[in-house]
Amino acid sequence: MKVQYKQAAAAGIMLLLAALGGCKKNEASASGSGQINLRVFQYEVENQQMDFPNLWFFQELEKKTGVHIEWEPVKDGDWTTRLNLMFASMDLPDIIRTGDVDIEEYGVTQGLLVALNDYLEPNMPNYYSRLFMNEANKAMPASDGKMYWIGGLIAQNINHDGSHYINKAWLDKLGLAVPKTIDELTDVLKAFRDRDPNGNGLKDEIPFSAGDLIHQTQGLYTHFANFGVPLQRYVYAVIQENSKLVFPGNMDGFRPALEWLAMCYREGLLDMESITQDSNAWGIKMNAGLVGYTTYLRLINTALSPDIAAQYESILPPAGKYGVSVPRLLEVPNVDAVLTTANKHIPESLKWLDAQFETETMMIAYNGPIQPGGPIDPTMKINNQGKYEILYVPENNLLYKYVPVYHAMFFAPGDYYFNIFEMPPHRVERFNSSKQYADAGVLEPGSFTILNNLIKPSAEDSLEITRLYNEIDKLMQESIANFIRSGITDAGWLEFLNSGKSIGVDRYVALLQKAYDAYLTAK
Structure with a gap:
């Protein structure tokens, strides 16, 4: 049954990310009681040098969730080799983030990834509330019917990449x-x-x-x-x-x-x-x-x-x-996070991930701060239609110094996203390119x-x-x-x-x- 995101539980949301610019009061969050240490094997885009431990966003998130992350960033060009070596050595992290992971091999066949079906609803109310929108969930089950990964999705109404x-x-x-x-x-x-x-x-x-x-x-x-x-x-x-x-x-x-x-x-x-x-x-x-x-x-x-x-x-x-x-590109979820069987804090890990799916937190992670007092001037506002709207995009990829941007946890099917977000010029540009390609009939059948x-x-x-x-x-x-x-x-x-x-x-x-x-x- 589909569950609307506004029905997500409200427990503790105001405690989560006040320093990140506020929260949606009708969505769930993780509390900050006690510190938990997690090791994260993190994909990193080739043309950015990310300082994950010192990123403003993650420092504020740690204050509010009590979860400390030991980051292991891996560049795109090294990802497949490092990932395979990691599995071969059995030196498993708690969480693998953003990069491609062979779910059938490491989840179904080798049993090294955690099947998440029974964990999602109680521990990830923000994420679970959107999971069935636009049939996003249909992309996720493996051949054994189990879900081994948390999805990443940004609906944009686009149909091709380059x-x-x-x-x-x-x-x-x-x-x-x-x-x-x-x-x-x-x-x-x-x-x-x-x-x-x-x-x-x-x-x-x-x-x-x-x-x-x-x-x-x-x-x-x-x-x-x-x-x-x-x-x-x-x-x-x-x-x-x-x-x-x-x-x-x-x-x-x-x-x-x-x-x-x-x-x-x-x-x-x-x-x-x-x-x-x-x-x-x-x-x-x-x-x-x-x-x-x-x-x-x-x-x-x-x-x-x-x-x-x-x-x-x-x-x-x-x-x-x-x-x-x-x-031809279809907008379906991609693998954004998996938990390995080395993880001894599965509920806490999922709650840490879900904290990042709270609407305003998620928007800040990708687009920058919304409230004054952050590391840079606010890059977003709530407009007269109640939607998040981009005020400006800092030049020279400056956002990557403060928020994860491409590396952010982001799950936004169309029925949810288009109701909360005023598409900025760079999103409109991609939509127009897609319309140009569709109208010209140049996409694969x-x-x-x-x-x-x-x-x-x-x-x-x-x-x-x-x-x-x-x-x-x-x-x-x-x-x-x-x-x-x-x-x-x-x-x-x-x-x-x-x-x-x-x-x-x-x-x-x-x-x-x-x-x-x-x-x-x-x-």
Whole structure:
């Protein structure tokens, strides 16, 4: 049965976060009696240096909850390796936060994660009150029917991750139009290389840059969409219009995409560091005014300085022979926290997590303070409609010095979120980009999110899918990087296809097809 968030218990809420700017009196909180120490294995985005122990938000939270956290932050690039080593060594933390965790492997199969079904309602009233809104709960059960994770969700009415951006200031200076096809884009990139669009007399322009190979917003994978291949790093299968799945490496546009990227690399159109550089290195080049074409999350409230962001314009992906197919994003919860079986304070841990889901606390964690007296001037207010409204967004990602922002506990399905929040300009920007893509019909027919989040393979099948995915992911990353750097020969291409068959691409797609067919039947 659905439970509205306003029905959550009110016990102790005024004690929780007065220093954080107040609380909703009809929501639950944790009290601060006695100190409990918890060890948290915490994901950290690559382009931010977070000081979790000294973050104003967490210091205030500790005062009010009596829970002390020993933080173990891990950067995005190191996450998978460090996580797997941690499980292999059995040196388990109490809580794992934000980063991807293989729930089937470590929860269902190895039994190293806590099944939370019986704990949620009594210990997480704020979270539980929203769990069934917009059917958010349907993404959460594992193959054994148990919930091993706390969800993170920010409803935004968006449908894709990375948008394509062209340096409009450079186009205007050179008298060029926005490119609509791959051929037009190639001509534009050559003009960016040869005609000094930044006007400094140097050959320092980077016509085309990316922030690593696989990143979902600025990686090179995003540019396969221009050739009709919705390539992303989460699952190597694509739902076609006939509900049949296909391996992206077998799609008609995959090799042409590689050949175009290899040409760009060979002719100095593509930043030679794009395959390996992180978002920090990419951002430095962007903010130095050196980049002509790229993909990114949005322009407002990002790592880009306002004057640099103003140079760019959101465009539809320039189309190749096989059309455009951008990975379609569905707004479903992601893994935001799990508890390991080493945790001796399960109720207290869940109450600490739930304290962060109290409405105002959650909003502060992501957007900054609402009351005077905090570390910076209030960044939010309650407007005349009773909604939270952003007053301003501090430049240069200043919020990350005081509140967790991306790392915040946040669970806001649409029926809850749109009633409490006045969407700020950077959210409106992403919505408008999504509308642009939807209206143009450039999204993939299905959605990778279904295969990554909603289908429910058996525990045995899930284990095999994970094993095969790891082999395929290694093959894809190594092959794509090598093809871009060295070009493609018929012999090299045949070796790639044969390698895919030998490691089980067909079996991988068949297992996903089986689970997807069951998902369609159960809908």
